[in-house]
Amino acid sequence: MTLTSSSPASGLAAVETEIRRACKEARRERTSVNLIAVSKTFEADAIQPVIDAGQRMFGENRVQEAKGKWPALTEAQPAIALHLIGPLQSNKAKEAVALFDAIHSVDRPSLCDALAKEIAGQGKSPQLFVQINTGEEPQKAGIAPSEADDFLARCRDHWGLAITGLMCIPPVEEAVAPHFALTAKIAARNGLTQLSMGMSADFATAIQFGATHVRVGSAIFGHR
Numbered sequence: 001m002t003l004t005s006s007s008p009a010s011g012l013a014a015v016e017t018e019i020r021r022a023c024k025e026a027r028r029e030r031t032s033v034n035l036i037a038v039s040k041t042f043e044a045d046a047i048q049p050v051i052d053a054g055q056r057m058f059g060e061n062r063v064q065e066a067k068g069k070w071p072a073l074t075e076a077q078p079a080i081a082l083h084l085i086g087p088l089q090s091n092k093a094k095e096a097v098a099l100f101d102a103i104h105s106v107d108r109p110s111l112c113d114a115l116a117k118e119i120a121g122q123g124k125s126p127q128l129f130v131q132i133n134t135g136e137e138p139q140k141a142g143i144a145p146s147e148a149d150d151f152l153a154r155c156r157d158h159w160g161l162a163i164t165g166l167m168c169i170p171p172v173e174e175a176v177a178p179h180f181a182l183t184a185k186i187a188a189r190n191g192l193t194q195l196s197m198g199m200s201a202d203f204a205t206a207i208q209f210g211a212t213h214v215r216v217g218s219a220i221f222g223h224r
């Protein structure tokens, strides 16, 4: 499905319509799906109309970029929730825990060390999603599916991290459904209910497979 938008606000409305359609088809409540509007690379003048239209959950993929543009926006609208959806370096864990309400890219022990320390130190508890590299792509971040159960157990037992759910980014060249199904299966057997999956091209399919958080950028904001 391709959604084209003439403005961010109309893009948001089109995405909302499609989410409702997908929820109806999957016999799910609209409230069971969180829309994360991915505003990376866009400036405040593109983001503000989307906030004005009622959107409150936003995604960014870089700590520095988010730190530069979001404090002014959230000062005017404190109900905004910011989600970090991109890779996180351990030395940025401090800033990430301070700024974000959710981190979707937990993917290695060194990062878990850093996050556990910052969460304890700052007294904050962002939602944490473990990224699963469902396509086992060497260049892509994420835990291999075969190592996910062990890693999730270590998150709990070794680092004391409360994991909210799982995140995946399917390989670009492949059908997405098997990757969404695999992520849902790993989550279910580990007692996790939240699934961050689906982007502009495939969020309706992700909803069919149980996504609770869809990360939608270009269908709202236009091409980057």
Ligand SMILES: *Cc1c(COP(=O)(O)O)cnc(C)c1O
Pocket (backbone or CB within 6 Å): 038, 040, 061, 085, 086, 169, 198, 199, 200, 201, 215, 216, 217, 218, 219
């Ligand atoms: C950029 C990005 C998205 C949004 O992608 P669109 O195709 O523009 O919807 C979603 N998830 C992650 C991890 C991203 O980096």
